[in-house]
Amino acid sequence: MSKRLLQIILVFLLSLRYRVKVIGVDKILKKGNRGILFMPNHPALIDPVIIMSRLYVPFSPRPLADEEHVDNRFLRPLMNVLNAVIIPDLKKRGNKGRGAVLEGVYTIINGLANGDNILLYPAGRIYRTRYESIGANSSVALVVKRVPDARIVLIRTTGLWGSSFSRANGIPSLKKNLRTFFLQL
Numbered sequence: 001m002s003k004r005l006l007q008i009i010l011v012f013l014l015s016l017r018y019r020v021k022v023i024g025v026d027k028i029l030k031k032g033n034r035g036i037l038f039m040p041n042h043p044a045l046i047d048p049v050i051i052m053s054r055l056y057v058p059f060s061p062r063p064l065a066d067e068e069h070v071d072n073r074f075l076r077p078l079m080n081v082l083n084a085v086i087i088p089d090l091k092k093r094g095n096k097g098r099g100a101v102l103e104g105v106y107t108i109i110n111g112l113a114n115g116d117n118i119l120l121y122p123a124g125r126i127y128r129t130r131y132e133s134i135g136a137n138s139s140v141a142l143v144v145k146r147v148p149d150a151r152i153v154l155i156r157t158t159g160l161w162g163s164s165f166s167r168a169n170g171i172p173s174l175k176k177n178l179r180t181f182f183l184q185l
Contacts, residue, residue: 004057010052011054020050035112035149037143037151037153038059038118039121039154040119040154041127042157043157048065048121052082055119061117062083062119064085064087064121066086066087068088068089085108101139108120109146113147120140122134124139127167128167
């Protein structure tokens with residue numbers, strides 16, 4: 001399946017539930033489409049899907065993904081197609097996962113240095129409250145320090161706080177919400 005066809009299908013499926021308005025992609029393209037560090041806010045579990053549906057063509061960003069959310073038989077093959085950088089959850093693995101996280105960050109650094117586009121969520125998690133807190137996440141500082149000439153594009157997503165994919169009403173379940181979404185089609 002071509003990248004463009006995959007994007008069309010995903011945009012169509014998302015349009016059944018969400019109204020998405022994208023502003024500024026033309027300005028990014030005027031300066032080229034390589035070596036970009038995309039850094040979005042993260043109000044809900046669904047926003048990476050929405051963002052990738054709009055950025056995949058023409059940017060093909062490599063997403064950084066938490067293995068807890070993508071390590072299943074449906075999402076793992078998609079993560080391979082997207083060339084995602086999978087990192088462990090340090091809250092679950094503790095110091096044992098630290099090396100794998102650093103390896104993932106250095107994969108991002110090397111990718112950016114070689115012209116890859118990267119999708120990195122600075123907070124590293126979805127909003128816990130109505131407002132995002134980046135906290136002590138140091139991966140962005142390390143990436144920017146090691147690749148100072150990378151283009152940085154900030155992305156703001158609005159309208160998802162309070163959805164079933166956000167923490168507004170408790171801890172969301174990606175599997176449960178996707179199942180409900182497809183059953184409503």
